Amino acid sequence: MNDPLQAYLADARSRQLAELMDWLRIPSISALPAHREDVHRAATWLADHLRQIGLEHVSVIPSDTHPLVRADWLHAGPDKPTVLIYGHFDVQPVDPLEEWETPPFEPTIKAGPHGEDLYARGASDDKGQIFIHVKAVEALLATTGRLPVNVKFIVEGEEEYGGRTIQEYVTRHVDELAADVALISDSHMLTPNQPAILYGLRGMWSAQVTVTGPAHDLHSGSYGGAIHNANQALCELLAALHDRHGHITVPGFYEQVRDLSPEERAALAQVPYGEAEILAETGAPALYGEPEFTVVERIGARPTLEINGMWGGFTGDGFKTVIPAQAHAKISCRLVPHQDPDRIEALVTDYLKRLAPPTIQVEVRTYHKYQPFLTPPDLPAMRAAARACRRTFGTDPVFMLEGGGIPIVSVFQEELQLPVVLLGFGLPDDNLHAPNEKFHLPNFYRGIATSIALLEELAAA
């Protein structure tokens, strides 16, 4: 990094932070209708800001739900690659509000064990992280008058609310969004000094399962012992989906699961995360899951089937000796390459129906499906990201598999045919989707430097 740029970044720190705090004050909760106008304000704030720092074709694109923000700078020349930068300016709801130590929309700086943290809803997920790239572009334009690559921004306002608008927009604007690589910062590093690049994300199939026994709730005194209890039948069905070692028992479930090569297992074994860390983070009494895989492999490289919610019968205070007519569960499978959500839907549904005894009926209604994602860590764009990390942090990044999903990633990969670089600057304890969300401020500043380095590396690649 040249000296004027370094001097610029050093001078700009408190202004950059103040700007981010301004943006964080807008309670852009996409899931709550009462905040619809706030989501729009957050979009306008970003668009104004992008215009101000020198981006072009800036627009707030309305939709039935929440708007997108688009902008670009395309003067690097036709021989230079185009980078599509994605992020989101909507945030999760804040309940339970009483568990916040500082108000979620009054950004507050506190000293932490490794430096200052900024507490606010959206600080890490994802306003703080997308703002890293905005500030990188600003610094380059301000000090050199240009960017080393062509850049397009597409920033959405409903990632926490299904993300349908951007998925439709990308599908319909393939030419407008054409690029050579997509860059997303909506994930986390391992520690403040250990950068991480994701090369895989799990996909998803989720559904609601309903078991129906008798036509109406029954008195257990009058019918107990001769009519199958829907709660019991649901438990019997769901309990049959795992063996006692945590393997999923649905026939064919693992058929399409990619085998891990010895080299990949060796690399994943380098990720400094295991039983001690997960037990400390979760407070669970013991580790669970497939004994032949490590914790990192179970979370990143193996598919799961979870019962996210279930309910049936009398759940109030006191007691009602009812035999429920219906019982319900929300289940979801995290999928890994090369599992196909459609195939998993068919396998699990068929298995549940096959298991169902004649005493009840079972219905499976799909809620959501998206593909798992995998990208080779040795793609040129990934290698460029690794070099950028090394330049800024002085250490090689860890290549990780992430257990969660980012649905837009598969859309970029499939619709725009782009490699996707997932370079996150959050930390595992950032309290995403929970009270007291924070962003580690040293990561913010180093993130800006890393983003500048990455744009330079991509130009040279």
Add this chain to the structure above:
Amino acid sequence: MNDPLQAYLADARSRQLAELMDWLRIPSISALPAHREDVHRAATWLADHLRQIGLEHVSVIPSDTHPLVRADWLHAGPDKPTVLIYGHFDVQPVDPLEEWETPPFEPTIKAGPHGEDLYARGASDDKGQIFIHVKAVEALLATTGRLPVNVKFIVEGEEEYGGRTIQEYVTRHVDELAADVALISDSHMLTPNQPAILYGLRGMWSAQVTVTGPAHDLHSGSYGGAIHNANQALCELLAALHDRHGHITVPGFYEQVRDLSPEERAALAQVPYGEAEILAETGAPALYGEPEFTVVERIGARPTLEINGMWGGFTGDGFKTVIPAQAHAKISCRLVPHQDPDRIEALVTDYLKRLAPPTIQVEVRTYHKYQPFLTPPDLPAMRAAARACRRTFGTDPVFMLEGGGIPIVSVFQEELQLPVVLLGFGLPDDNLHAPNEKFHLPNFYRGIATSIALLEELAAA
């Protein structure tokens, strides 16, 4: 029955019905605090009525919750037995109100397939049934100036709300309530022409089961596959409590269960109730339960374990891919002689704790316990009741085992050392605890005649 008594009853019908309808208009819902005053009004109404027809020592006994009503007539002479008549004047809540075809507290007479039915909350359970005995006593006193036996009434106002007050009262007033036999009408006949006497009731142990995994809800993307999901663990525990033939698998669960003799099985086989009837009543797709027992035996003579309610994780609209920290179930066992609720509590609790893997913790908190009840059908009081049925209905009663429980029965048996005659005049389709509760009016009038006959038979026994 003598002619003046028959003439009196024929003349009194419409007045007796009008009085019952008056009482039914009082919405004495014991479970809802808003109706506390109504429960008291129903008690006062009954006490006034009992005084008016000639009973003595009538009092409304207050309590912390709802009052009891007590009265007696003790002039039959020391050589005549004393009959303790029990019932309750409180009623179940009425929700869902929109499913009532006529307002629950505006008693409405409608023609049914076998005669007129009276629709109102409490019509059958239990105002209508206890009022049978009130009207029998009234008719005898009005026509003969006396009763053939000594009579004590104890009528409670919180049978549908735990019944604690009367249990404590009985325990503390053993001498005051001393009698030779207890008479309860809070059950049902098989058909309008087939009287039934219960000789057994199931007991109860109920508890709330809580499974705890991690210390807080987790994101299934970040932890799925390596932490045991509390919903899944609860399903696995509860599914292990029955085999696929409906037998309870808790070791020792059946140890204290009384064997049915061939004679008793032959007698129970005469009860005209089976697969066709239960499927028609419940709308269930198929019969469930222990194949080596008939439907009547499964419901009356076999113990059960039901999951009355369960819940865990995200149960709202939409989807949240959470790994829940806790999952809960309300379970209850219907017990048969000679099962001991304390022993069942220990067996089920121990078994659940033994089944629990190290990945979770399980807690079992008892909610309610009461003994099963069994009385020999050949006791003199039972034989007197059978003769009374034959005199009124022209047919012998069926001796049945009832799947539900009446907690006060064991209290009468154990604290007062009384045989208990359970002679019900409801019908299986009376919609107890449900919308459109009704009472079959021919049963009301024949019930009064049967009660008179029973008091006479007990005097002669």
